[in-house]
Structure formats: structure tokens, C-alpha cells
Amino acid sequence: MATVSLKKLTKRYGNMEIVHGIDLEIADREFIALVGPSGCGKSTTLRMIAGLEDISGGTIDIGGRMVNDLPPRSRNISMVFQSYALYPHMTVRENLGFSLKIAGAAKDHMDRRVAEASAILGLDELLERRPSQLSGGQRQRVAMGRAIVRDPDVFLFDEPLSNLDAKLRTQMRTEIKKLHAKVKSTVIYVTHDQVEAMTLADRIVIMRSGHIEQVGTPDEVFSRPAIRFVAGFIGSPPMNLHEATVSDGRLMFSGGDSLPLPGQFKSKTAAGDRVVFGIRPDDFYPTGHGLSSGGETEVHRAELPVSITEPLGNETLVFAEFNGTDWVSRMLNPKPLKAGDRIGMSFDLSRAHLFSAETGKSLRS
Amino acid sequence: MKGFKPSAPFLLLLPAIVVLAAVVVLPLILSLYSSFTPFRLTRPETFFVFVGFRNYLSILSNADFWWAFGRTVLLLTIALNLEMLLGLGLAMLVEKATRGQRILRTLMMFPMMFSPILVGFQFKFMFNDNIGLVNNALQSLGITEDAIPWLIEGHLAFIAIAIAEIWSSTSIFAILILAGLLAMPKEPIEAARVDGCTPWQTFRYVTWPFVMPFAYIAMTIRSLDVARAYDIVKIMTDGGPAGRTELLWTLVGRTAYSDARMGLANAMAYFSILLSIAFTVYFYNKLAAARAQIGAEW
Structure with missing residues (x-):
């Protein structure tokens, strides 16, 4: 030993x-x-x-x-x-x-x-x-x-x-x-x-x-x-990672869509900062089909079109289109979906990640 | 011949069958037959005198033949063992080379590119007691004062022949063993190093068992080669001095052509083939066992 x-x-x-x-x-x-x-x-x-x-x-x-x-x-x-x-x-x-x-x-x-x-x-x-x-x-x-x-x-x-x-x-x-x-x-x-x-x-x-x-x-x-x-x-399927610019308390994506800047990062970013927004498929889910943690404090909801689904039995990976690209989400207790359906999606922003676009370092404390 | 219609494959193969029969099967049968006759080239009529096993019986009590037989086995043993050791060493050195391995491999093959007759002449010259390179070198280096009678003294002549044989054929072992070394997976060697083996133990327990089948293939080839050794001996000593380097096939050749006793010579030849068969069977068994042991899939 x-x-x-x-x-x-x-x-x-x-x-x-x-x-x-x-x-x-x-x-x-x-x-x-x-x-x-x-x-x-x-x-x-x-x-x-x-x-x-x-x-x-x-x-x-x-x-x-x-x-x-x-x-x-x-x-x-x-x-x-x-x-x-x-x-x-x-x-x-x-x-x-x-x-x-x-x-x-x-x-x-x-x-x-x-x-x-x-x-x-x-x-x-x-x-x-x-x-x-x-x-x-x-x-x-x-x-x-x-x-x-x-x-x-x-x-x-x-x-x-x-x-x-x-x-x-x-x-x-x-x-x-x-x-x-x-x-x-x-x-x-x-x-x-x-x-x-x-x-x-x-x-x-x-x-x-x-x-x-x-x-x-x-x-x-x-x-x-x-x-x-x-x-x-780390993580499978991998975390959704997308570049964004901080502006006016929001994250502006290049495709034109935006998300509210998660609260914990407000003090760590300034307007005009270029960042990478990351959210795991577990924290981005069809509303009502996520981990029922109950501790969700900061959820952003949006209705998004489904582009493809991968049923795994106990769960389904749903690729939802946001900002012009596919974001993968994990749907627990799945219900049948087909491509083109519009569903309500939840972003659990309290569990999101933000990285500096230049250095790649996490902006979390 | 009504109704006899040979099939097309038979007809197409017929020319080949005829040629093979004429140049291989017929002479074989004739030579086998003549070994049961007192056939002498100088007296053709003796070809038709059947004497049964008399030639074979006379071989059994022929001291010259048994000396030649024994000497051939001795040469085989010495040459094969030394060739294997040297070939193994050579192969392991070449395998270590990270650069120029191709050139080294080609260089290694050089001795095999010479006709055995030429190798014989070359070594006859080198071992010549007056003008030979070997004595010249030994004397210049002060190792000996006198000229060593290499090809004149019986034991020395035998050694000289063995050296020529080994020089010309070590590369067969080297090439085949090198092929084995290159084909060998490297992980078991690394595993052995981690398991606590010294370099010698790694070789003894891991590398050698893997290379052994390749060495046996070389052994089989070379045992046939040496068992019918003729040309190098013929040139270097012609069986001399006084029959002290006579091998099986130089004896067979002398009996057949110099003494013109073709019947007896053929009997010797058939007897000698038993030696080759014995060695082949022996090494094939060894090879099969070694292959089974490493779980070879070829």
C-alpha cells in the first residue's frame, strides 16, 4: 500500500x-x-x-x-x-x-x-x-x-x-x-x-x-x-455549450435568441463580456419531465420545436431547436413526441455554467 | 479401346504427368532397383543381376560408411546448434536497431547469396596453411608462430568445414528468428518486466518460447541441408585428409563415380535418406508442440 x-x-x-x-x-x-x-x-x-x-x-x-x-x-x-x-x-x-x-x-x-x-x-x-x-x-x-x-x-x-x-x-x-x-x-x-x-x-x-x-x-x-x-x-450526453455576449442582464446568442443572465454570475460579468453558456441536458428539460428536485429557483421557460428524439426507454433525449441549433435535453417519464412538435422547455438557470470565452475558465466561484 | 473416354482434366494433366514420370518417377524407380543389383558403371550388364539386400547388408558392416554417417550427424549437431545461437544473437541485435534495419536485414542475407561451391573455394583459400588469410592473420597478430595445417589435419579440417557451413547459413536462422521477434506482441514482454523479470528471465520465459517455433522451422530446413552437405566439403577437402572429413554424400558420390559402384552407392543414398526423414519428423514434432504451446493461429 x-x-x-x-x-x-x-x-x-x-x-x-x-x-x-x-x-x-x-x-x-x-x-x-x-x-x-x-x-x-x-x-x-x-x-x-x-x-x-x-x-x-x-x-x-x-x-x-x-x-x-x-x-x-x-x-x-x-x-x-x-x-x-x-x-x-x-x-x-x-x-x-x-x-x-x-x-x-x-x-x-x-x-x-x-x-x-x-x-x-x-x-x-x-x-x-x-x-x-x-x-x-x-x-x-x-x-x-x-x-x-x-x-x-x-x-x-x-x-x-x-x-x-x-x-x-x-x-x-x-x-x-x-x-x-x-x-x-x-x-x-x-x-x-x-x-x-x-x-x-x-x-x-x-x-x-x-x-x-x-x-x-x-x-x-x-x-x-x-x-x-x-x-x-464529462457527462453523457455532453453539456450544451454555446457562445454568448453579456448585454443588459441577458445572454445574447449569435443566432438572435437570448436567455436571462443567471443570478450567480451577475456580479462576475460586465456588459460586453464574451462568455460560453453551458447547461446539462438534465437541467434543460421538457417542462414537467425534469428531475423533480423541487429546488428550482430560477427557471426560464420557452416553447421550442423538437427536431429529433432518441428514446432510451426510461428516458428520451430530446433535441430542441434554440437559437438555430439543436440543444439536447433529457426527458424523464417520457411521452411520445415527434419531430416538429412544439413543447414547453425549462432552463434551470441556477444550475447553468458560464465560462470565459477567452480563457475557458469557469466564472463560478 | 471402345468406350474408353478419358476425362478432360486427365487429358489436360497428361503432359505434366508424362514429364514428371520421365524425370522423377522413372529415375527414382531405377535407382531404387539398382540398389538391389551389383551395378557398376564399367560393367553395364551387372544392372540386370538381382542380388536382393546384399548391398544393404554390406553397408551395415562397412566402417567407412558408419564413420561418414556419424560424422554427418556430428556436423549437423555442431552446425545447427551454433547456427541457432549465432542466428538468435544476430536476430536480437538487428531487432534492437531502430534505424537501418532494412539494410541490416539485407546485409544479413549476403552469405546465402553465394553458391556453396564458391563458399567452398573461398574458405579453402582462407584456410590454406601457406597463403591463407586465417594463418596470415594469426601469425601477424602474434597468436601463433607456426602455420596451422587447417585443411591437412583431420580435426582442424572438420572445424574449417563447420565454420564454412555456419558462415554460409547462419542467416537462415537469423532471418526466421527475426521474423518471429518482429511478429511477437510487445505487451507480454512489458508484462514480464512489470511482473519482476530481469532481462534474462524475460528472454527465458517469454521471448524464447515465442520464438522457438521459428527456430524449429529453421532447424528443419537446415537439417535437410546439412544432411546432404556435399559441395563445400567436396571443394574444401574432398573428404580428405585420408577420409577424415568424408560425409555421407561425399562418400556416396565417390562410391558412385570414382569407384563406379552405382548399385552400392544407391543403397547408401537410400539409407541416408532415412537420416533426413528422421530429422524432419523429429523437428516437425517439436515444431507442432511449440506451436500448440504458444497457441499459434498459423
Whole structure:
């Protein structure tokens, strides 16, 4: 069990800097998700922690020990790879026990650890098979078993669920969460899927182009995105984000429509400021079909035409036309709608977001 | 022949069948038959004297033949093992190269581009005790005062031949093993590093099992090659000195043409083929096992 601390961590390939001096403190037993679009440096960061990539600058401490120059085998970590990376010529049992065999562990100790891991992951039936005889989900479980057998200080997951189909992914996500509850060690989990990050992590680290954009609990990054990028990245369907100009206590959109300036931003903006207005689909809903929070204090209502609907059963995503573009809204307790219908829509402005158009920073306090 | 109408495919294949029969099947049958006769090239009438297994029985008690047989197996063992080690080393070095890998791969193939006859002449010259490069170099470097009689002393001649064989064919191993290394997924190696393996352990437990099938393919090819080794030996020592480097096929060639005992030579040849078959079967089994082990899908 260990803390992990990154200080000014930098990665360069030749003249290309991929990771730009990131700082991150990870607490003991914390589940951290690194999330971001492709090429944001999250996998590179993970591989530097693992020791599979050289560090170009800065330091990595695991459990208070600087590991920059230690080879992977001396860092007491284990890693689960996207492609599982099982040893194809070994049985499941041998795969699980391999790290202990290398470490020269006693036979009975090895057997006991393998039995424990296989019990946790339900691999008992598969121990004598080879990886080529397993399905994707089973291989993934073996890869995780191999990681827990070592009893490492830190678990590293590199997009472990990306190769699985949607249903299996949801299932394995739950298993990973259960696993963390059982083995209680520090986990660093890289994913490009914000749903995985939200559901699994204690804290989420959102990265873009080699920088950390925001670090926070799932609730923080969802409810209080610090910048426009995070607001657009976290949440599904994504937040409606539209540029506007502040004028006379109203937000004037380029298409000619306008909304009242939400009260909490009145003191933070001046007439003529260019801003980005953001509202989640949950806070923009057909009147009477929203979250019945009851705490709505600042609701703006408008009658808007429906351009398309996506029924999901328990809810329907309604794309309503406002200011010349489609704004997505979430309709709970849905009723049938068709394109062209005009419906009353509610903007819960107390829950809206405002970002500076120049810097992208949130104007919330 | 009323009513006999050969089908069109048969008719179309007939020319090929006739040609193959004339150049492959017929000589094969004739040579097999002649191994049961005391056929001598100088006395054609002996071709029609059938002696049953007499040639084969005389081989069994022929010391020269068994020496040649043993020597061939020894050369095969030494050459294949060294070629595999060197080829593996070469392949791993080339695989490490990040730039110029294509050029290195092409350069690696160079020895295979020379005719074995030329390789024989080249090494005969290099190992010549008076004017050869090897002695010249050894003496200039002060490693030895005397000229080493490379191709004149039996053991040294055998070593010289082995070196020529290894030089000319290590690249088969290198190329095939390199193909294996390049085809190998990189993640298991990274997983092994994280799992606590030293570089040697990573090679021993992860890389080697994966590359093994490729090495066995090279082994199969090369075992057939070496088991019928002829040209390099013929040129370098012609089986000498005093038969100390005589291999199976140089012996067969000498018996057939110099001694003109074609019947006996054919019997030896058929017997020798058993050796090749044995090695092929052995390496194929190894290959199948190794493939099954890594779960190969080819």
C-alpha cells in the first residue's frame, strides 16, 4: 500500500514534449482515474509510473521512495494491459503464479496466492486452460488475477476494458470496483471513457495535450467543471455549450435568441463580456419531465420545436431547436413526441455554467 | 479401346504427368532397383543381376560408411546448434536497431547469396596453411608462430568445414528468428518486466518460447541441408585428409563415380535418406508442440 507522487513529470520524444511537467499527489488506497481524449498523455504517464517509459524530467515517488531510475521489477507495481498481455504458452495457473515463481516464492505460498486470486475472480474452472482457449472477458479476469497475486503497492490499469463489448464492459467495471473494495490498494486507472472514470474513481484526473486540466471527485468534475473542456468532456450526453455576449442582464446568442443572465454570475460579468453558456441536458428539460428536485429557483421557460428524439426507454433525449441549433435535453417519464412538435422547455438557470470565452475558465466561484 | 473416354482434366494433366514420370518417377524407380543389383558403371550388364539386400547388408558392416554417417550427424549437431545461437544473437541485435534495419536485414542475407561451391573455394583459400588469410592473420597478430595445417589435419579440417557451413547459413536462422521477434506482441514482454523479470528471465520465459517455433522451422530446413552437405566439403577437402572429413554424400558420390559402384552407392543414398526423414519428423514434432504451446493461429 503506498502513496504515489508525481512532481513536474515530463516526457519528451526528441523535441516533442508529450507530457508537460504534471504534478499529482495520490493518496494511499485511492482509486485514481486518468481520463482524456486520445493522445493526451495519460497512457504515457501511466507507463512512466510503471517504468516502461523513461522519465525525461521531474520525479515519481511510490511510497515515499523515488523510483525514477528503478526498473519496473523493483517498483512493486502490477499492471493490467489493454490487450491483456497474457503469456500465451502458459496455462492460467502458470500465468497467475508467474511473478511469484520469478520472485522465488515457496510452492505452497504460490499455490495459496493463486487459489485466493482465482477465488476472487472466479477462475477456478479455467486454471488449466491456455489464454487462447479463453474469451475476452475471461482473459481480462486472468490479467487482473495476475496483478493481484503479486500483492503490489500500486495497481496500474491501462484501458483494461477497451477491448470488450459493451455489455461485458459494464460487467467488468463492476468487478473492478468490487475488486478494489476487497484488495484495498492504490489504483491508477487510465481510460478514455468518462463513464468508467466516473463510476470507478475516488478522484478523476482529466488530462488534455499533456496537461492536467482538473482533478476532483466525480461529483466535483461533473457539477463544478473548472474549465469549458472538462464541462464538455464529462457527462453523457455532453453539456450544451454555446457562445454568448453579456448585454443588459441577458445572454445574447449569435443566432438572435437570448436567455436571462443567471443570478450567480451577475456580479462576475460586465456588459460586453464574451462568455460560453453551458447547461446539462438534465437541467434543460421538457417542462414537467425534469428531475423533480423541487429546488428550482430560477427557471426560464420557452416553447421550442423538437427536431429529433432518441428514446432510451426510461428516458428520451430530446433535441430542441434554440437559437438555430439543436440543444439536447433529457426527458424523464417520457411521452411520445415527434419531430416538429412544439413543447414547453425549462432552463434551470441556477444550475447553468458560464465560462470565459477567452480563457475557458469557469466564472463560478 | 471402345468406350474408353478419358476425362478432360486427365487429358489436360497428361503432359505434366508424362514429364514428371520421365524425370522423377522413372529415375527414382531405377535407382531404387539398382540398389538391389551389383551395378557398376564399367560393367553395364551387372544392372540386370538381382542380388536382393546384399548391398544393404554390406553397408551395415562397412566402417567407412558408419564413420561418414556419424560424422554427418556430428556436423549437423555442431552446425545447427551454433547456427541457432549465432542466428538468435544476430536476430536480437538487428531487432534492437531502430534505424537501418532494412539494410541490416539485407546485409544479413549476403552469405546465402553465394553458391556453396564458391563458399567452398573461398574458405579453402582462407584456410590454406601457406597463403591463407586465417594463418596470415594469426601469425601477424602474434597468436601463433607456426602455420596451422587447417585443411591437412583431420580435426582442424572438420572445424574449417563447420565454420564454412555456419558462415554460409547462419542467416537462415537469423532471418526466421527475426521474423518471429518482429511478429511477437510487445505487451507480454512489458508484462514480464512489470511482473519482476530481469532481462534474462524475460528472454527465458517469454521471448524464447515465442520464438522457438521459428527456430524449429529453421532447424528443419537446415537439417535437410546439412544432411546432404556435399559441395563445400567436396571443394574444401574432398573428404580428405585420408577420409577424415568424408560425409555421407561425399562418400556416396565417390562410391558412385570414382569407384563406379552405382548399385552400392544407391543403397547408401537410400539409407541416408532415412537420416533426413528422421530429422524432419523429429523437428516437425517439436515444431507442432511449440506451436500448440504458444497457441499459434498459423
